[in-house]
Amino acid sequence: MGFERGFIEIKRIEQPHQPVEMRIRHFNEFISTLSDKETVLQAGRCMDCGIPFCSHACPLHNVMPEINQAACENNFAKAFTLLEATNNFPEITGRICPALCEEGCTLSLTDKAVGIKSVERKLADYAFEHGLVKARPAPRTNHKSAAIVGSGPAGLACAQELARLGYKVTVFEKNDSAGGLLRYGIPDFKLSKKLIDRRIRQLETEGVTFRLQTMVGSSDFEPGVHSDGTQLITAAELKAQFDAVVLCPGSEVPRDLPLEGRGLNGIYFALDFLIAQNRENNGCGPNPIEVKDQKVVVIGGGETASDCIGTAIRKGAASVTQLDYHEKLPENVDPFTNFPYWKAKFRTSTSQEEGCTRLFACSTTKFTGKGHLDGVDTVQVKWGPGRKITPLPDTEGHIDADIALIAMGYAHPSAALVQAFGLKTDARGNIAAPLTGEGAYRTSDPQIFAAGDGRKGQSLVVYALSEGRQCAQAVHQALSA
Ligand SMILES: Cc1cc2nc3c(=O)[nH]c(=O)nc-3n(C[C@H](O)[C@H](O)[C@H](O)COP(=O)(O)OP(=O)(O)OC[C@H]3O[C@@H](n4cnc5c(N)ncnc54)[C@H](O)[C@@H]3O)c2cc1C
Numbered sequence: 001m002g003f004e005r006g007f008i009e010i011k012r013i014e015q016p017h018q019p020v021e022m023r024i025r026h027f028n029e030f031i032s033t034l035s036d037k038e039t040v041l042q043a044g045r046c047m048d049c050g051i052p053f054c055s056h057a058c059p060l061h062n063v064m065p066e067i068n069q070a071a072c073e074n075n076f077a078k079a080f081t082l083l084e085a086t087n088n089f090p091e092i093t094g095r096i097c098p099a100l101c102e103e104g105c106t107l108s109l110t111d112k113a114v115g116i117k118s119v120e121r122k123l124a125d126y127a128f129e130h131g132l133v134k135a136r137p138a139p140r141t142n143h144k145s146a147a148i149v150g151s152g153p154a155g156l157a158c159a160q161e162l163a164r165l166g167y168k169v170t171v172f173e174k175n176d177s178a179g180g181l182l183r184y185g186i187p188d189f190k191l192s193k194k195l196i197d198r199r200i201r202q203l204e205t206e207g208v209t210f211r212l213q214t215m216v217g218s219s220d221f222e223p224g225v226h227s228d229g230t231q232l233i234t235a236a237e238l239k240a241q242f243d244a245v246v247l248c249p250g251s252e253v254p255r256d257l258p259l260e261g262r263g264l265n266g267i268y269f270a271l272d273f274l275i276a277q278n279r280e281n282n283g284c285g286p287n288p289i290e291v292k293d294q295k296v297v298v299i300g301g302g303e304t305a306s307d308c309i310g311t312a313i314r315k316g317a318a319s320v321t322q323l324d325y326h327e328k329l330p331e332n333v334d335p336f337t338n339f340p341y342w343k344a345k346f347r348t349s350t351s352q353e354e355g356c357t358r359l360f361a362c363s364t365t366k367f368t369g370k371g372h373l374d375g376v377d378t379v380q381v382k383w384g385p386g387r388k389i390t391p392l393p394d395t396e397g398h399i400d401a402d403i404a405l406i407a408m409g410y411a412h413p414s415a416a417l418v419q420a421f422g423l424k425t426d427a428r429g430n431i432a433a434p435l436t437g438e439g440a441y442r443t444s445d446p447q448i449f450a451a452g453d454g455r456k457g458q459s460l461v462v463y464a465l466s467e468g469r470q471c472a473q474a475v476h477q478a479l480s481a
Pocket residue numbers: 096097098149150151152153154155172173174175179180181182185186190214215216217218248249250251252274303304307414417451452453454458459460461462464
């Protein structure tokens with residue numbers, strides 16, 4: 001159980017962050033990995049409290065007490081083996097997971113949680129540095145094949161698990177590089193794309209084939225859905241060529257804000273901006289959305305909005321204002337609230353820390369300008385029962401803006417794909433497939449499975465990984481019956 005007086009004597013150690021004034025000058029990762037000594041101390045704070053709520057709160061159910069025990073004994077190789085037994089890409093979750101596990105850490109009731117995520121990152125980085133991450137091709141083929149549609153975390157995890165079980169796996173991806181939102185969405189300062197390239201090489205060594213720029217089902221995507229596709233493969237062709245088809249298309253259709261003035265120049269979906277920046281950082285030409293010296297308004301309160309803020313600041317925006325129509329959450333909450341799950345409390349992302357004005361309970365009512373955006377009209381709102389929003393009288397305002405980025409989340413996967421396969425959807429337009437039970441991950445067509453945001457709705461990388469892994473098991477069970 002870690003060190004006998006671990007958490008009593010050892011305070012939580014945070015990973016070193018580059019200071020704001022330094023990190024906003026580049027797009028590289030700015031958070032460093034813990035040293036060996038810090039990792040031993042951090043892991044030694046775990047008290048192995050008996051009921052590992054942390055493990056329960058993590059969708060992958062990583063076995064933190066055992067991992068921490070091995071790490072605090074300085075046996076990083078053993079700790080990594082335990083970690084990779086449940087998590088395909090811990091170097092990725094160790095960087096960008098919101099660490100649901102730490103909300104479940106019993107220590108967080110009275111003290112700061114064990115830094116589980118920082119230990120995870122360290123173990124993964126250590127394992128790569130010491131050649132412990134090996135491709136594990138299946139010893140023999142089972143002569144069955146699976147097509148995975150979408151190369152985000154759900155598709156990659158599913159592909160890896162199936163390939164290791166002996167399947168011949170082909171991943172179809174409409175974009176020019178694999179990775180889904182890990183590649184085109186999440187900024188490089190949060191996640192270096194070299195980490196994804198490294199994993200793609202591992203998957204290829206394990207026998208997975210990638211067919212890039214290949215659209216499945218349809219090329220008729222909704223506005224705001226990006227595609228580099230040059231080829232199309234139909235649903236019927238895929239079904240004829242593969243024993244099982246797994247759809248992992250993400251939740252790509254962005255929520256729009258169809259207000260007066262929406263047609264003005266200077267208003268973009270968040271991913272138009274973020275994807276173009278990922279491409280610029282990868283040497284594929286400048287981001288056409290120029291925000292240098294511009295007044296930028298980001299509409300939305302989530303992770304995508306934060307990524308727009310950090311990116312706009314690095315691009316030299318004159319100002320960045322975030323409009324969040326939710327009310328400001330309390331700074332302090334009873335530690336038992338929602339335990340062991342996510343606590344609804346006020347948080348500041350590293351991008352918000354870099355210098356933006358945050359306005360809460362502030363709803364956009366109109367985009368203003370002549371030809372090009374020059375501002376947004378707003379009103380303060382009050383939230384009532386049943387999530388009813390009421391505008392408050394005499395609270396109308398106006399914010400000058402040259403660029404508006406709409407980061408209001410994603411509704412569902414592209415309807416064209418779902419229709420091409422003739423699948424049932426849930427009430428929100430996600431691919432209908434149960435999470436558990438007899439037909440887990442199976443859609444209304446028994447040959448077709450679904451996992452990740454395209455099934456669950458927009459979520460997190462850790463859930464996508466978990467669904468991808470479980471879906472692989474569901475496919476295996478179905479094809480082994
Ligand atoms: C800007 C942004 C930042 C985020 N930051 C975080 C974060 O910090 N931490 C976190 O945990 N989560 C974050 N998320 C959420 C996280 O990225 C997603 O939950 C996760 O990537 C979903 O994985 P997925 O595999 O289901 O889908 P995706 O990653 O969306 O991948 C789906 C893939 O399917 C492909 N595809 C779709 N349709 C077709 C088709 N018809 N033919 C061929 N290919 C197709 C797409 O091109 C895409 O590559 C963020 C999301 C966004 C938008």
